[in-house]
């Protein structure tokens with residue numbers, strides 16, 4: 001790609017946030033370069049693969065949609081459970097991400113895989129990239145979209161704080177009966193997180209999340225949950241694949257725009273601090289940031305960038321603040337007897353009216 005080059009918009013990371021951003025910016029006429037450090041977009045998958053129904057428009061490509069979901073069953077510490085409507089789709093996340101990237105390419109974005117951002121001078125609007133062949137290149141940009149996930153190397157390079165995260169561990173297991181709900185376990189066994197079983201046709205994603213301040217070992221509690229479901233005859237004993245990853249849980253960054261860098265998705269802290277869901281917010285923020293970056297590249301108007309920050313706060317601020325507040329409430333209970341009280345968990349989970357009470 002040459003040792004030095006200039007683009008309008010540099011997108012770092014091609015998860016759903018980066019691909020949506022690259023597509024929108026290119027469609028708006030910007031010269032877009034989008035880089036992804038993985039060799040193959042979307043792999044390895046680090047996701048439970050549930051998307052809310054409206055995102056189905058991104059799940060039209062062959063092989064992306066795996067099964068519809070009707071409801072959510074939330075299990076409380078006492079064993080009581082509550083069924084709620086929770087329509088959505090289970091997808092093949094790798095194919096989902098690649099479908100988004102394909103659309104970005106079709107819109108005119110240049111997409112490079114196996115390429116990593118290694119350096120950044122935000123004032124000079126210059127990034128250093130390590131290319132797939134091991135050589136380096138320098139890119140100057142008008143706007144940079146940081147769609148580089150929960151640990152955001154761009155944020156680190158720009159001197160911004162790391163986001164607090166919860167750690168997860170997930171097995172894919174055989175599903176022994178057809179299932180159309182997502183199951184959620186709320187318990188002191190998974191402090192700072194929860195357990196989940198998301199069905200995907202003949203298999204299911206079975207995982208847990210936990211806050212390392214309270215629980216360092218995710219394997220033992222996940223193995224116990226797995227053994228319980230095997231005993232119930234719901235899933236098979238074999239582990240077909242394993243994954244995990246970090247989920248930002250601190251809520252939105254204090255600033256989503258720094259110099260001409262726009263943060264989107266996980267890198268922006270838009271992931272829901274209670275549920276850990278972040279695909280929809282990544283796509284939506286990516287689209288918004290892509291539009292704003294293209295306009296800024298054309299006009300140089302700082303107000304366009306400020307408008308992106310404001311739009312995201314209007315759209316996500318209240319929801320994320322409530323979720324972050326509920327997390328803080330729960331932190332007082334983990335590893336104490338009250339964490340095994342159903343009333344505590346009801347206040348801390350989105351399926352219950354108590355969660356939305358003042």
Ligand SMILES: Cc1cc2nc3c(=O)[nH]c(=O)nc-3n(C[C@H](O)[C@H](O)[C@H](O)COP(=O)(O)OP(=O)(O)OC[C@H]3O[C@@H](n4cnc5c(N)ncnc54)[C@H](O)[C@@H]3O)c2cc1C
Pocket residue numbers: 012013014015016017018035036037038042046047048049050051115116117118147148149150153154168169170207243244245246247264265266267271276277278279280282
């Ligand atoms: C186990 C697990 C289960 C989850 N389940 C769900 C779920 O069911 N539903 C849901 O909505 N959300 C779920 N999430 C959250 C969801 O996966 C994220 O919110 C979503 O991926 C955010 O998208 P993104 O584009 O912001 O970031 P990411 O998808 O993380 O993409 C960031 C990309 O940037 C790349 N990158 C990083 N650094 C560099 C660099 N220096 N140079 C170039 N590229 C770089 C990475 O390789 C990566 O591909 C889950 C998360 C985990 C860990």
